[in-house]
Amino acid sequence: MKIVVLMKEVPDTYGERKLNLETGLADRGASDAVLDEIGERALELALSRAASIDNAEITVVSMAPETATTTLRKALAMGADRLVHIADVNLVGADLGLTAEVLAAAIRRTGFDLVIAGNLSTDGYGGVLPAMIAELLGVPYASALASVDIAGDRISGTRETDGGVMTVAAALPAVISITERFPAGRFPNFKGIMAAKKKPVETLTAADLDIDPEALDTPRSIMLAVSERPARAAGTKIVDEGDAGEKLAEFLIQNRLA
Amino acid sequence: MTTFPKDSILVLIETTPSGELARSAAGLLGAAARVGTPVALLVGESATAAAASEAAGAIGAKHVLTADPEGGASQLAVPVVDALAAAAALVHPDAILLSNSVNGRDVAGRFAARTRSALAVDAVGISRDEEGIVAHHSVYGGAYSVDCAPTFGAPVITVREGSIDDRAEAASPETTALDVPPSGVPAASIQSFEAQAVVSNRPELRGAAKVVAGGRGLTSQEQFALVDQLADVLGAAVGASRAAVDAGWVPNSYQVGQTGISVSPQLYVALGVSGAIQHRAGMQTAKTIVAINKDPDAPIFEIADFGVVGDLFDVVPQLIASLSARKE
Ligand SMILES: Cc1cc2nc3c(=O)[nH]c(=O)nc-3n(C[C@H](O)[C@H](O)[C@H](O)COP(=O)(O)OP(=O)(O)OC[C@H]3O[C@@H](n4cnc5c(N)ncnc54)[C@H](O)[C@@H]3O)c2cc1C
Numbered sequence: 001m002k003i004v005v006l007m008k009e010v011p012d013t014y015g016e017r018k019l020n021l022e023t024g025l026a027d028r029g030a031s032d033a034v035l036d037e038i039g040e041r042a043l044e045l046a047l048s049r050a051a052s053i054d055n056a057e058i059t060v061v062s063m064a065p066e067t068a069t070t071t072l073r074k075a076l077a078m079g080a081d082r083l084v085h086i087a088d089v090n091l092v093g094a095d096l097g098l099t100a101e102v103l104a105a106a107i108r109r110t111g112f113d114l115v116i117a118g119n120l121s122t123d124g125y126g127g128v129l130p131a132m133i134a135e136l137l138g139v140p141y142a143s144a145l146a147s148v149d150i151a152g153d154r155i156s157g158t159r160e161t162d163g164g165v166m167t168v169a170a171a172l173p174a175v176i177s178i179t180e181r182f183p184a185g186r187f188p189n190f191k192g193i194m195a196a197k198k199k200p201v202e203t204l205t206a207a208d209l210d211i212d213p214e215a216l217d218t219p220r221s222i223m224l225a226v227s228e229r230p231a232r233a234a235g236t237k238i239v240d241e242g243d244a245g246e247k248l249a250e251f252l253i254q255n256r257l258a
Numbered sequence: 259m260t261t262f263p264k265d266s267i268l269v270l271i272e273t274t275p276s277g278e279l280a281r282s283a284a285g286l287l288g289a290a291a292r293v294g295t296p297v298a299l300l301v302g303e304s305a306t307a308a309a310a311s312e313a314a315g316a317i318g319a320k321h322v323l324t325a326d327p328e329g330g331a332s333q334l335a336v337p338v339v340d341a342l343a344a345a346a347a348l349v350h351p352d353a354i355l356l357s358n359s360v361n362g363r364d365v366a367g368r369f370a371a372r373t374r375s376a377l378a379v380d381a382v383g384i385s386r387d388e389e390g391i392v393a394h395h396s397v398y399g400g401a402y403s404v405d406c407a408p409t410f411g412a413p414v415i416t417v418r419e420g421s422i423d424d425r426a427e428a429a430s431p432e433t434t435a436l437d438v439p440p441s442g443v444p445a446a447s448i449q450s451f452e453a454q455a456v457v458s459n460r461p462e463l464r465g466a467a468k469v470v471a472g473g474r475g476l477t478s479q480e481q482f483a484l485v486d487q488l489a490d491v492l493g494a495a496v497g498a499s500r501a502a503v504d505a506g507w508v509p510n511s512y513q514v515g516q517t518g519i520s521v522s523p524q525l526y527v528a529l530g531v532s533g534a535i536q537h538r539a540g541m542q543t544a545k546t547i548v549a550i551n552k553d554p555d556a557p558i559f560e561i562a563d564f565g566v567v568g569d570l571f572d573v574v575p576q577l578i579a580s581l582s583a584r585k586e
């Protein structure tokens with residue numbers, strides 16, 4: 001079974017993340033780049049099930065700047081078999097539509113039975129790419145899964161929606177996305193890191209996928225303006241001396257908050 | 259045949275299995291009315307009932323389209339996308355609005371990919387300029403505001419629930435039943451659905467005016483009840499950190515933060531929450547932040563308007579007693 005895991009490089013959420021106020025793009029110099037945690041969980045799912053699946057082959061597909069290679073190699077060190085990295089200066093600042101077209105084309109080129117994505121990346125304000133990719137690939141999409149069962153040519157799982165819990169199923173090929181209720185990704189060990197050096201890495205451009213990022217015939221979403229909000233400052237801080245609850249009640253009442 | 263105004267904004271309104279409109283509906287129609295004429299699309303068997311159209315009119319729909327596509331109750335997203343495609347072809351709207359819920363995003367993503375429309379997600383506001391519809395976003399936990407628009411064509415926009423205060427005037431809508439040709443796109447099938455019991459009459463976390471959130475400092479599910487108690491005294495919604503969700507003390511839907519819900523209430527009270535940057539990303543735009551934490555160096559104090567360094571198991575019961583006493 002050919003499993004594609006979609007992983008993304010993002011600014012480390014533990015650091016200060018900045019947007020460039022002129023371009024509106026992530027300021028990559030401002031913070032460390034890491035594999036998105038949810039992508040690591042998606043890969044962990046693939047790795048943990050690989051042993052019980054016939055001829056499982058795990059390919060990580062990612063669209064990210066060229067500099068992301070080091071970050072993405074971690075996925076190979078964790079245990080993925082191959083990496084397909086789409087890196088192209090013309091794709092910097094790609095909107096959701098273009099990103100989906102590129103990833104769908106790369107997945108199709110790679111071949112797939114099951115595509116595993118995260119439900120929501122931490123840098124975009126997204127959560128739509130897997131749905132877009134499923135539509136472009138013409139396959140079912142089971143989203144926001146909290147548990148997954150992969151059996152033969154079918155997947156099933158429980159899905160978290162706002163109103164309750166749903167059990168869903170789909171025939172393969174299919175796209176799924178998982179939530180952070182799945183276990184965190186494993187740490188690469190020394191053996192994994194050494195093995196990763198020999199694993200195939202394919203670097204593609206948009207042209208390799210027959211996509212013209214500058215074509216004007218498809219509507220794209222563009223940024224008109226970006227502004228920074230002033231940072232918040234700390235206010236009063238008291239140490240409890242047995243009456244902090246009363247003082248806090250006073251504060252809330254004075255500010256008409258209670 | 260009905261003609262639709264030139265400035266129509268097509269709004270997909272989610273309905274519950276019993277035919278009630280989703281809570282997000284009023285905000286979506288409010289946002290639509292600000293920039294054009296709201297045309298609502300209701301999908302599902304129960305949505306075709308006259309009561310559903312009336313309810314949509316009461317919150318501002320000027321026209322209502324209803325559709326009961328094949329597979330509507332048994333397949334994920336695709337039948338709704340088919341209905342939305344039929345509606346868009348009929349209405350030629352200036353923009354299409356959906357809720358930024360799990361289902362809303364699935365439909366928006368598929369629809370935008372199918373029709374090659376520009377897509378903007380998680381908008382917290384909508385406006386119109388000379389060129390068309392603009393979506394406003396709050397990025398990196400509210401640290402930045404970003405405005406987006408399509409190069410051309412009608413944008414598809416998902417709107418963050420609880421972020422729109424505008425409400426549209428009530429209308430008596432004309433209702434049109436849509437004929438939906440099935441696309442035949444393969445979809446995941448729904449095997450069963452277990453609705454989450456609504457356990458209280460507390461306000462919904464999204465869009466709540468007050469939120470009391472609990473973290474790992476609550477130490478157990480039993481002790482987490484203290485968060486509920488304070489919330490009830492304040493008339494607040496209950497939220498939680500990821501640590502509290504991961505511990506299983508509260509459902510996932512309570513999670514505030516980067517990968518949970520973003521809230522901007524008048525009051526946010528953080529109890530036993532350290533204030534990790536990913537938690538702050540979901541609440542730092544609150545008007546007033548109150549924190550109780552026994553660690554004086556907890557990062558939550560950097561953004562708290564009123565911080566108490568102390569044991570929450572001492573401070574909170576006293577706070578509740580004090581507030582209850584003053585209420586009498
Ligand atoms: C990609 C990513 C996404 C994430 N998304 C989210 C998210 O959406 N939401 C989220 O919340 N987290 C998120 N996290 C996790 C986040 O980093 C923190 O781990 C989490 O917020 C910690 O939760 P906490 O504050 O409850 O626990 P802790 O950090 O363990 O803090 C508990 C606090 O309680 C205090 N305390 C203990 N006992 C008492 C007492 N008796 N009285 C008073 N204070 C007490 C302690 O001093 C401590 O400060 C994310 C992390 C990553 C990497």
Ligand SMILES: Nc1ncnc2c1ncn2[C@@H]1O[C@H](COP(=O)(O)O)[C@@H](O)[C@H]1O
Pocket residue numbers: 005006007008036038039042061062063064099103116117118119120121122124125126127128129130
């Ligand atoms: N540039 C990318 N390269 C590969 N996968 C991506 C990329 N962007 C998003 N994804 C996948 O889509 C999921 C949801 O992302 P998003 O729609 O950005 O919230 C992520 O968790 C990834 O699995």
